[in-house]
Amino acid sequence: MSERRFTPRKADFPVVRSSVGRSMLAIDSLLKTYPGRGGRAATKALDGVSFTVKEGDFFTLLGPSGCGKTTTLQCIAGLEAPDDGTIRMGSEVVFGSRGGAFVPANRRGLGMVFQSYAIWPHMSVFDNVAFPLVFGGVRMAAASVKAEVMRALEMVQLGHLADRPAPMLSGGQQQRVALARALVRRPRILLLDEPLSNLDAKLRDTMRAEIRALVKSVGITTIFVTHDQTEAIGMSDQIVLMRAGRIVQQGGPRDIYLRPNSVFTADFMGRSNLIAGKAVVEPGAPLRIDTKLGVLVAETDTEFAPGASVVAVVRPQAVRIMPKASGSNSINSFAAWIVSLNFLGDLVEAEVEAGGVRMVLMLNPYDTYEEGSEITLHIPPENCVAVPADDREAAS
Amino acid sequence: MSMALKHSGSGRFMPAFSQQNVVRGLLLLFVSALVLGPVLILIRASVSPAGVMPLETNRVSLEHFQNLLTSGSTWRLIVNTLQYALVSMSIGVGIATILAWLTERTDIPGRFVVRVLMFSWMAVPALVVGFGWILLLNPGNGLLNVLYRELTGMRGYLLPLYSFWTLSIITSFAVVPTAYVMISGLLRNMDPQLENAARVHGGSGTTVIRKVTLPLLVPGLFSVGIYMFMAVVQTFDLPLIIGVTARYPVLSTRVYLLSSPENGLPNYGFAAAFGVLLLVIASGLMWAYLRTVSAGEKYRVVTGKAFRPRRIELGWWKPVAIAFVIIYCLVMALPLLMLLWVSLNTSFVLPSYDALPGLTLDVYRRLLANPVILRASGNTVILVTASATIVMVTSLLIGWFTTRTGSRLGKALDALSFAPMAIPPIVLVLAIVLIYLRTPVYGTIWVIVIAHSTVFLAFGVRSMSSALIQVHSELPNAAIVSGASWLTSLRKVTLPLIWPQFLNGWLWVFAHSARDLTAPLMLLSTTNVVAASGLWNMWQFPDLPGAAALSVMLMGSLLLVVLPFQIYAARRLET
Structure with a gap:
């Protein structure tokens, strides 16, 4: 099966962008320490990470392995809890160490593409994409579930594969299913955890452009984690470069590449x-x-x-x-x-x-x-x- | 935007992972009650004064331990137990190693059948096999002895049934299937490249086996040996039906006879003291087992890749190997065939051509009309399905916490659920008797369900943990980020992914719960009779045809459930 290019149409996913420029995600002084095991010293995974993401931005967390970018993403997703700090989505505090607020992952209203895609192998493509609509906490009629799922699949050009069992997909197709699943219930924020690292080099180049085009056409705020500076430069509006749990530099791709601060x-x-x-x-x-x-x-x-x-x-x-x-x-x-x-x-x-x-x-x-x-x-x-x-x- | 997502209302903040915290708290309570309670009660009972019912006094006395340590018979019991376990384990693991090597590494035909037979054999109750052997070998009219006398014209018998050696050999046959499953797993996970390397550099077939295969297997085989040794130390049914008559007492039968004497009052305190002794020995073995397992990790030759080892061509050894396998299978089948024969006659008749016309299903008809048997069947169904379901659901949840979260509570759960591995069932059941004696649960089928849920929990948690560790954590996480609750992600994503292992574990507990005699016998009342205890009663009565027919029915229904899954599983391995 060859990878077909898709050109997302804006009409597929109309999003009201009334307040472009408004802060969609605000992270303030996140701290996270992993206790040392077997006599080793504790490691500071996050050491005072703060940044703000504007609505509609393609925002990249970049850094070498162990720099804290994945931990940051997991904290945003709600799969991990920081030790201290605040995470705000729009006007809502989803994590606040002082107020003791913690909105669990399943109530944060997010979409996420995992590194391994995490396509459930025991379900069909359709069932994978329908999951957030069926079990996502908001009841929806079966007919509209079908319509929404098909719309999401069409958007990634996989409508014809709806009935295929998930294990019978190529790597690129799995990634498109993961994208459709992440976007199907129109989340506030899309999280991408190194989504390109499992693809071969040629496919990676195509998908890089396509993912950016897709999320831009939908207009969704996107947080992208990668260790590859080419991906970061080619896809982002804003880049945060991290090292050892701290932010080293933040800026646009040109700034970061041409005017490094360290x-x-x-x-x-x-x-x-x-x-x-x-x-x-x-x-x-x-x-x-x-x-x-x-x-x-x-x-x-x-x-x-x-x-x-x-x-x-x-x-x-x-x-x-x-x-x-x-x-x-x-x-x-x-x-x-x-x-x-x-x-x-x-x-x-x-x-x-x-x-x-x-x-x-x-x-x-x-x-x-x-x-x-x-x-x-x-x-x-x-x-x-x-x-x-x-x-x-x-x-x- | 007509169907905008409803985000959680502000101001309604939940404590971290609340659903999980609630479930984890309940699990901890449940497992503590199952595991810690009995051990504490047992220790308490063992230090109660002699002549008083335990738990009816506040006094503490070391009388029982004094009696235990000063009595010469105690040392006899310990030596008997260890000797019995060592001989049974050695023979059993030896046979299992040969069978596993033949089916995993050579071109012997019929590998598929042998593998299915071995896995299914674990469902055959040792009690039933023991009865079969008694019918074959008893000194008076055992079939093999009668044949021996007729053929040789001599008096006496072929094999002394009620002796240490026969007991050990029959027990070793019960060791073989489990050991086979473990050893074939070891062989399957061994990287054939290591053997190929030896071959390329000039090693002959036998040199490779001697210098590479065996040394690599030794740590694994050693831990399998200790594991099976521990299992025999804890075994109860065969020492009861053969060892007691053979005047070969071991610790487990001693605990039973003290707590359920044929005449006189049960001496629970003294039984508990023996129970503590057995517990200490079993814990020591458990410790040794865990040590060898972690030492074995150093030798780990698992590469994680799926590979198909080259099979060794047996050449002209092939007929010898085939003969060995066939003879072994025949020896295994003999007691079952004998039971089948006995069940088809209304009174005990030795198998012969002349007796063929007398065969009838009358015994089965009589059994199926017997209200006690009907009750036993109903109880057995409740017992095995309830135990298997409770164990596997608990194990799935515990396995999730131990593999997914590194918290201290998770570790406590893991350790607690593993402890029953070191608690001999007879000791555990004794403790359960002490706890529930005065409660309404005692005497019902549910007290046996509690006993079995505890005994088989360690196995369930091991199998679920090893299955869950294979599931990438992103798969359930993806469900949670999609908006599903933790329990929904468990039900809709995690469980379906490990469904084969879950079902396999369920069937294992199902079969072992049905074949166990320890708990049903120690906890026997007028209403909670199950197949195994009913079988024992008929045998003692004695109603040999009835006991034989019930054995055949029990075995038949177990195989009916287990065999299809094993065939399916073996097929999957082949492809």
Whole structure:
């Protein structure tokens, strides 16, 4: 069975978006500690996580495994209870440690796509999708259940498979059923727990675009958990990057990718060259960094004290290569030579050395360079972001 | 938006997972009452003064333990029990290992039939088999002894029935099916790659078995051995019908005879002291078993992948192996065939060609017209269905809490439900007698239901836990996020997913509840007779044809229920 593309029609799921921009989900200072087992120390899964999600946003929790993104999602779903903090959905407090409020998962009115899809193998496709309508606490006539289920299935282009037993579905079809089941009762918020990680690479690329198109056409607020920065960048309106139970950075995909606020963000969001140095601060002048390479002019959102340890983040695509003849006396231009070239088809990966600093650059495959040739590097100051040096990163 | 979802009304906040908390609290109460109550009462009774009914006094005395420790017969009893358990276990596990290896790892024909027979055999009451053997081997007119005398012209007998060795051999036949099930599981989970590696690097067939297969199996076999040893230490029915006449007393029969003497008053206090002794021995074995199981984890060769091991070609050993299996099956069938023969005659006649025209169904007609038998049948149906249902539903819930939540209460539930494994049924039933003697429940069928619910709880929880652990936690979570309550998710998602294991466990408890004699006999009254205790009464009366007919009916109805499921399960394994 080939995976058919679907193009969701807005008419399928009319949603009144009267108050776009209103906060739909507000998380405040969530704490969660797992007790240590077998003599090991307790782990802080969530250490003061706060964020707000606007209605209709595609909001992504991103981070490496163990960063707390899944725990956060489980707390939002009501499958786990934080130790402390507040979770608000619209105007309703669904968890509040002080008031002792806890709305159980089945009364939060959510839709969720699980990592394994959690399609119940003992039911047909139809019964899977009908479950939230039949057992979801709101009584509904059988006829309207059928109509709603078929509408949800049509929306993911699976109407023709309604009677098929669930185990006889491909991975992509299972995911569509999971989406239909999550959306069928028009939840307030859709939760997606790494829904793409079980698909093969090609299907993942298609589904990425389709999921975004679908939830955008429905207009539903979506919380998406992933460890894959490409997915996060390609799908989100807002990204929260987490590490060790804390939020490292929050922002739009462009912000997070192009203006990281830490070594961790820079490293996690994609390949980057990290050049260590000391901050040279002069009032009224742009930040300069004293590095082995020479003096770098960089942009930053952080206040640095003079002489502070700073890392300049330079993405491999940020650097321009000029012939040696053009000289290295302009700003952020350095003499260098090409150590090695690796032709990868869609790009050429080049390792260059300048002033004892090795950097990786991505070059256009149509340009020709030779290993060992001398060149001049130019790093435009707006492509060079200064972040604080990270002790933990230095240690590893 | 005409059908907008109704969200929970604000201000109506519920405590965390309230439905679960209520169920968990009830479970804890229920299991404590079932398990802790009897143990405490037993210990209390054992330290009551001699000559007083336990629980009628506040005094504490160690008299019973003094008697117990100073009496030379106590040591005799302990040695007897351990010796009996060791010999029965060794023979039984030995036979089971050979059978399991033949059916799991070689190309012997008829594997499917052997597997179904073994699984179904667990439903055949040991009591019934024991009666069959007595009919075959008793010194006077046992069929095999008569044949032996006729064929050789000698006096005496082929095998002394009422002896340690015969008792042990007959018990070992009862050990084989359970041991077979456990060992074939071990073999099936062993990665054949390990054997293939030895073969590729030049090992011959026997070298691979000696140097790789067996050493890998040893930890598993060791724990199976301890488990079966423990089971024999706790066994009661065969030592009662053969061992008592053989003057080979063991701890379990001693507890029974003290609490239900043929004449005189029951000495519950002294029985309880022996019960505590047996409890201590069984707990020690349980501890050893758990130790070997966790040691076995280190050797774990389960890869989690479904694989089909290469079968060893038996070559010219094949006829020998087939002969072994056939002879074993015949030996198992012999006592049942003897019972069938006896049930088809109105009075005891030895099987012969001349007696064939005299065969009749009169005995069955007589039984079915007997109101006691009808009551026993009705009671048995209530007993087995109620016990099986109570055990499995409780086990499902406990299993859910122990596998899904890591809370301290979950662990307490797990430990409590596992404890009956170490409490010998005879001891537990004695404690139940002490608790319920003065209550209206005593003497009804329900007191037996309580006993069986406790005895079989450990098995039920084990089987449900291992089934639930295979169910991805996201499957029930998806139901809860969809708006279903916890109990709905359990009923609509979790239970249907583990339905085969649930049904299998239900049938296991069903069959074992029907075959158990311990509880029905110790708790016997005029109204709560069931098939097993009715059988015992007819045998004692003695009404041999009646007892034989009742045995055949009991066995037949059990197999009728169990066999179809086992055939279905074995089919699923084959494909």
